Amino acid sequence: MCPIALNQCAGEASVIFSRKSDYGLRSLIFLAERRESGPVTLSEIAERLMIPKAFLSKILQQLAKKGVVRSLKGPSGGFVLAAEPRSLTMRDIIAEIDGPMRVFECFAKETDCALFDDCLMLDVFKRVEEEIGRVLGSYTLADFHFPAGTTSVLAHGHKHISGA
Secondary structure, eight states: OOOSSBOOBTTBOOOSSOHHHHHHHHHHHHHHHTGGGOOBOHHHHHHHHTOOHHHHHHHHHHHHHTTSEEEEOSTTOEEEESSOGGGOBHHHHHHHHHOSOOSBGGGSOGGGOTTGGGOSSHHHHHHHHHHHHHHHHTOBGGGBOOSTTOSOTTTTTOSSOOBO
């Protein structure tokens, strides 16, 4: 899997966001939809969203440490959102999961590029990152919903959740 920066990795297509962010966002949308029902178990989230359980566990533990979700112990335990869905933007969630968004590799560190100060494309690259951040910041978990009458991507054979 390529890192968050756009680059070519052993024949893989370029990616902007990691699978970890995809799984994290989908699981948080699921928790937002189930908010009134109480805690949701790791197994239920993994099964309903077709996410490997071990990988999901690491993502949710990371999000719990960051205060995005709460992990409740006990027989009726599971995971719940720690904040209102309207207050959690896609930009902020991705940053919590993957760190600061970098669309272009050369933005990772100024010290890594001898041409940084004279880069002719720097302003364009910076604008692209700002625009992506602006768009992602304009969507919250409250903007996304499962198809009517379902709480699972499996119910209609969907491979992913689409936004409203």
